Amino acid sequence: MTEPVTTDALEEYLVGRFGTETVAVRDLVKHPEGWSRNTYSFTATWDDEGETTNRFVLRSEAEGGVLDTDLEKEYRVMDAAQETDAPVPRTHWYEADPDVIGAPFFVVDHVSGEAPNTWRGSDRAMLEDAWETRNGLPEGFVDAAAEVHSMSPEDVPFMENPGVDGVVERELDRWVGKYESHDLRSEPIVDEAIRWFRENPPEIDELTVVHGDFRIGNMLIDDGEITALLDWEMARLGDPMYDLGYSSMPYLAGKLIDEPTELVCAVADREWYYDRYEELTGRTVDRYAVEYWQAFAIFVMITILLTGVDRYDRGESDDVRQVWLQYPIPGLLEDLLEILRNHVETA
Structure with missing residues (x-):
């Protein structure tokens, strides 16, 4: 150690x-x-x-x-x-x-501030109040996404560039491989999702830096202002719609508590979030791409949680917190199934 x-x-x-x-x-x-x-x-x-x-x-x-x-x-x-x-x-x-x-x-x-936890009642109340009062925090949340996506491949020449035609294949190769290597049991919903991901990729016409774990819980807030965006370890070149889809997961808004909110990360109305992003960036938010990447992000989250459980089970980690990672998975499967049903029924 x-x-x-x-x-x-x-x-x-x-x-x-x-x-x-x-x-x-x-x-x-x-x-x-x-x-x-x-x-x-x-x-x-x-x-x-x-x-x-x-x-x-x-x-x-x-x-x-x-x-x-x-x-x-x-x-x-x-x-x-x-x-x-x-x-x-x-x-x-x-x-x-x-x-x-x-x-x-x-x-x-070091930057001043605290990272909010959307599953903690007091933090949830603070975030929801920020939306109700428009105190600048929701705006800062969207502004941060727009600034991350202002970075082009030329700004990060050290990053792998799969090209717009290779983004989905790269994501699938990486995450399906991880899922299969740490899968503790067969999960038909995930298997069907993987098939759907392969057969229904979104159109991608631009690559930017994506944060990869863009959520309010990775931000520091001090006196109602976002002072830092942290945890860039999953950053890569990709479709900027990925971060919008990822941050829109119900799980990240505190889905595990008794009364889940419809707000993105408990801090912004979904359509307002997308509209403001369009105003800031000049990009059109492709709702299909956002939902595709939201479903994919749910799959990524399931894979990450399974990885933690598997590593503890194999004795590769003694961090007992990783045992807990199994518990959010049923709720994530529920969200993934809802997206798949919506698209299968409308196909």
């Missing part, structure tokens, strides 16, 4: 980065959130023509994570996003040498 990050290791590393004789690190905290990364925050003080203090966040590769994703690519796309108005933390360094702290890592600025 990877050893915890220490202040001594950070101080030694930062001395080299800052080019100063000493760096003092304090208030080092390991955060429990996240499934595929270790996350720490700390405060550093150093001499830069006078005493300078800043709080940073360090993200490192984690053993037994739910997904195997590219840490360097995550950092580089966040770095590229500095050229947009997306609310992304300021980037500093990516370190590939695992000997520094025990695993590759990157460092970004």
Whole structure:
């Protein structure tokens, strides 16, 4: 198991980065959130023509994570996003040498705010009130999507570019492969969905960066304002409609609670969300493509949850939270079946 990050290791590393004789690190905290990364925050003080203090966040590769994703690519796309108005933390360094702290890592600025949990009553109430009062939070949510999708393939030359004709095939190859490798039991609804995905792809005429996990729970909110969009580990070049479909999943609006909301991520009316996105980007929101990618995102979520359960079952992880991941799957299957029925009945 990877050893915890220490202040001594950070101080030694930062001395080299800052080019100063000493760096003092304090208030080092390991955060429990996240499934595929270790996350720490700390405060550093150093001499830069006078005493300078800043709080940073360090993200490192984690053993037994739910997904195997590219840490360097995550950092580089966040770095590229500095050229947009997306609310992304300021980037500093990516370190590939695992000997520094025990695993590759990157460092970004700490940003104030809390990530809302749509299954927590108080957070749900805050988000729904933001929609009722139009306090700027719903607008900021859509603005963030538009800014992510302002990044073209030319802005991220390090990313795989499958071309518009190869996007669906790439997604299917990746996620069907993962599903089949971690499938704990046969699920006819998923098998039928995979067949439908292959036979009914949407038309795609543009590739942009997609965040891949675009939801209000991956954003920090401070005083009613979105201050950061986090967790870029699933970012890739794809159909911008993917993020709209993904964020529209009922599951992400808190479906598991007693009274599910129709609001996207509990913060925005669905049609308003799509209309505002069209106004900001000049793109037409293809409702069929959004629903296709919503169904596909449900399949992705099921696959991710099964991966966590399977890894715990195989003894590849001792994170007991992964046992819980089985419980949302029936509700996700219900949502997937509803979309499939709608399209089969109207075909």
